[in-house]
Amino acid sequence: xxxxxxxxxxxxxxxxxxxxxxxxxxxxxxxxxxxxxxxxxxxxxxxxxxxxxxxxxxxxxxxxxxxxxxxxxxxxxxxxxxxxxxxxxxxxxxxxxxxxxxxxxxxxxxxxxxxxxxxxxxxxxxxxxxxxxxxxxxxxxxxxxxxxxxxxxxxxxxxxxxxxxxxxxxxxxxxxxxxxxxxxxxxxxxxxxxxxxxxxxxxxxxxxxxxxxxxxxxxxxxxxxxxxxxxxxxxxxxxxxxxxxxxxxxxxxxxxxxxxxxxxxxxxxxxxxxxxxxxxxxxxxxxxxxxxxxxxxxxxxxxxxxxx
Amino acid sequence: xxxxxxxxxxxxxxxxxxxxxxxxxxxxxxxxxxxxxxxxxxxxxxxxxxxxxxxxxxxxxxxxxxxxxxxxxxxxxxxxxxxxxxxxxxxxxxxxxxxxxxxxxxxxxxxxxxxxxxxx
Amino acid sequence: xxxxxxxxxxxxxxxxxxxxxxxxxxxxxxxxxxxxxxxxxxxxxxxxxxxxxxxxxxxxxxxxxxxxxxxxxxxxxxxxxxxxxxxxxxxxxxxxxxxxxxxxxxxxxxxxxxxx
Numbered sequence: 005x006x007x008x009x010x011x012x013x014x015x016x017x018x019x020x021x022x023x024x025x026x027x028x029x030x031x032x033x034x035x036x037x038x039x040x041x042x043x044x045x046x047x048x049x050x051x052x053x054x055x056x057x058x059x060x061x062x063x064x065x066x067x068x069x070x071x072x073x074x075x076x077x078x079x080x081x082x083x084x085x086x087x088x089x090x091x092x093x094x095x096x097x098x099x100x101x102x103x104x105x106x107x108x109x110x111x112x113x114x115x116x117x118x119x120x121x122x123x124x125x126x127x128x129x130x131x132x133x134x135x136x137x138x139x140x141x142x143x144x145x146x147x148x149x150x151x152x153x154x155x156x157x158x159x160x161x162x163x164x165x166x167x168x169x170x171x172x173x174x175x176x177x178x179x180x181x182x183x184x185x186x187x188x189x190x191x192x193x194x195x196x197x198x199x200x201x202x203x204x205x206x207x208x209x210x211x212x213x214x215x216x217x218x219x220x221x222x223x224x225x226x227x228x229x230x231x232x233x234x235x236x237x238x239x240x241x242x243x244x245x246x247x248x249x250x251x252x253x254x255x256x257x258x259x260x261x262x263x264x265x266x267x268x269x270x271x272x273x274x275x276x277x278x279x280x281x282x283x284x285x286x287x288x289x290x291x292x293x294x295x296x297x298x299x300x301x302x303x304x305x306x307x308x309x310x311x312x
Numbered sequence: 313x314x315x316x317x318x319x320x321x322x323x324x325x326x327x328x329x330x331x332x333x334x335x336x337x338x339x340x341x342x343x344x345x346x347x348x349x350x351x352x353x354x355x356x357x358x359x360x361x362x363x364x365x366x367x368x369x370x371x372x373x374x375x376x377x378x379x380x381x382x383x384x385x386x387x388x389x390x391x392x393x394x395x396x397x398x399x400x401x402x403x404x405x406x407x408x409x410x411x412x413x414x415x416x417x418x419x420x421x422x423x424x425x426x427x428x429x430x431x432x
Numbered sequence: 433x434x435x436x437x438x439x440x441x442x443x444x445x446x447x448x449x450x451x452x453x454x455x456x457x458x459x460x461x462x463x464x465x466x467x468x469x470x471x472x473x474x475x476x477x478x479x480x481x482x483x484x485x486x487x488x489x490x491x492x493x494x495x496x497x498x499x500x501x502x503x504x505x506x507x508x509x510x511x512x513x514x515x516x517x518x519x520x521x522x523x524x525x526x527x528x529x530x531x532x533x534x535x536x537x538x539x540x541x542x543x544x545x546x547x548x
Contacts (some may be wrong), residue, residue, distance in 0.1 A: 016354055018421060019338045020411065064321065081363040097313075101338065101423050124548065187370030204355070211374040212350045218321060251346070260484050260509060270465060272371070276348035322526060342530040344464035348482055352529060360531070362468060382470070398488035407474065410462040411480065411534050418535025426504075426529050 015103075017143050018136075023105055024098035026139040027119045032057040034067065036086035040075045043067065043085070052141035056118045056127055057089045063118050063127045081168070097122045097128070102136055103294070109133055115126055160192075162236045172234040178218055181227040189230050190215040200234070206305060209285040213303050215245035216278040223268050224248060225298075238287075238306045248299040253291055257283070257294035313337055313422045315379055315385060315402055321416050322406040324381055328393055329402025337378045340422045342422050343415045346371040353377060354425045363378045364388035379403070383410045433459055433539065435522055444501065444524040448513055451514055451522035457498045460542045464474050464490055473497060474545055478537070480530055484513040492521045499523065503530050510515050512538070 032050045033044065046055065047069055054068035067089040075081055075088055096105050096117045108117065119129040121297075162170050174196055176189035180263050194211040198204070214230060221228035225247025231239040250256045257279050264274025281291045288304040316333040319326060326333065337358035338357045340397050343349050344362050355358065355376040361368055372380055380396070381404040382388060387402065388396075406413055418424070436453040439446060446453070458476035463469050464483055473479055475496040481488065482503050486516075489512060492500055499522035502508055508523055514522045526533050 016356075020356070024488065099420070100354035100421050102425050104421070117419070184366065187367060187374075191370060192375055208355070208375060215370065215374045216347065216350065224361060262505065272344060272361075272367055274346045275347050275464075277345070277351060281347055281351050334489055340531045342462060342534065343482070344468075345482060348464070348504070362463065362465060370482075377443065384463075384472070389504060407543045410530070411460045411538070411542075414531045414534035415538025415544070418531065424529050426527070426532065426534035 008251060013147065014140060014144070017140055018103040019101050019107060021102040021139060021143070023096050023100045023102060023119055023131055024099065024129065026102055026105075026135050027098075027127045027131040028135055031118075031127060033127070034085055035059060036064055036089070038083065038085045039081070040067075040083050041081040043072050047072065052265045054091070054116055056130065057085055058127055061126050063095065063120065064120065065091040065094060066093045068115075091120060095120050096131055102139075103150060106136065107129055142206060153229055170236060173231055174234070175229060175231045178221045178228045178230060178245075179226070180222055180224075180245075182222060183254065186219060186222040187215055190218050193230070193232055197232070197234075197239070202239075204213055206239075206307070210241060210305055212285045213241055213282040216281050217241070217301055217303075218277075220299075221245050221247070221272050221277055223264060223273065236307075238304060241286075241301075241303040241305070243301040243303075249295040249299055250291075250293040251295050253293060257291075313358075313417070313420065315358075315404065318379075318381065318417065318419070318422075319404060322337060322381065322404070322408055322413050325405040326378050326415060327382075327388065327403040329395050329400070332379075332400075332402045335402065337422070339425045340423050341377075342410050342419050343384075344410075350375060350376075352425055353358070357425060358417075358422070359426045360410060360417075363409060364392055364394045364422050368391050368392065368403060369399060372401055373399050377401070381406060383408060383413045384409040419422065434470040437522055438537065438540065438542075440477070441540060442526065442533070444526050444527040446522070447502075447508055448521065448525050451499070451520050453508045453522055455498055457542065458539050460534065460544055461497075462534050462544070463515075464530075466533065469488055472545075475500075477545075478542070480533055480537075483496075483528065484512060486515045488512065489515040489519055489521050489523075493519050497521075499527060501533060503528060503533055512515065 031213035033278050036057050055063040071088050094116040096119050098121050116132045121128050193214050199208045225245040228245030231242045259275040259280045262274050268274035289305045290302040295297040315335050339357045341353045341357050342352045342360040349371050353375050354376050359377045359380045360383050379402040385407040434454050458479045460478045461473040462480040464481050469491050471493050476498050479497050480501045484506050502525045505527040
């Protein structure tokens, strides 16, 4: 979980960033009329291993150091670039998310892609894997600084309190079968945790667990209570009800298992994913239930040093 | 992709939040099951769904969905619209079925939520 | 395009054996609401869903669908698979989401029916 959260941020960034934000803008290009021998100085001075071939602003091919070496070996240094370039060029467009570019690098094995403006079709940049990694690292650094600020805000209330143990309890009463208000408690909890300054990732995980638990109370019971106990080292979410209870917890935890009636499915719930979702968002989960008495769910989220 | 572009690509009608059409969505997710959305969607996504009850808005709020586009010409009721407005969540509606809507947005460059297989 | 070609093109994993993959796929319909599929999916269409319980087979048979694609790598229930074999309904699974598999199928040329 911890690890996947970390990778999650990098993944998110690859969606957020556009190719044009990451690419190198000052592209060194050659004309199709250049001789292959001209490439030697061009590659050496600019420290590059390939360059797009451009004719009147239009991308017509790409030529790499491999092509150059081949010509060198065959004694064809006088050849025109147009005769030795790869003319079927795979390109990226400026507005595409970086995730697309990464997939293309993986599938094609190419080292670089020319970037075109989709409307004009003109070459506006070039993208290498190095460009992507540099941009991601830079973004992560900025994120890290923002996270520091978040951590400060969250810990603030506790730092000003002198006690052996400190906790803040938020309680919400849930009415069963009240679909108009189903989710309201989780919505309030989410907003409160955000205001307290918890990291958005953590707030999201608590909100998902809370909302699924709230839906279970609304669907299966007459009333229940959701509480969140905020402590210095984490958040404990509890959902307790006096409903019918769960006869077989192991079975209930299986993905896809559901006892929800069809009308609940039409509401978008009851596909047997609720408890799995809760478990997936949590660091620890404990579920106790007695048939005829009720259910008590306890979910723990750790506040980790150095991350959500 | 901006909501304005989504609107054009899907021939969609803006039901609420017409002031926010410059807003960017980074990924698309199509589902009629809210537990699925809770499990898989990432922040800043556009949610495409045929589910028009207030739970769609609640779900969107929990996982920081940027906007919802209802598909299959399903028009949400006043309670859903009011809730969305109170949360500042833009709502769109298209006559297209889910498959067409997803296909057209994907073709126009909007990625999905699980596409990246990150292998550093 | 046949189901066989689609399976190969998108590396889907075939879950129900014995089903006929050579049938033509005429279009696609994505939905997780059974009642909606009953009302709107068309004959010969490929159905994309994350539902895994055995009712999906019955719906596919009734609507004469070309097959079912289960998304997000969800494992169909045992009862679903045995019923699918009985009824010879092809079931395939993809790790992609509905949005992405719809996108890829769209790029392969499949279309959904447009309601007027």
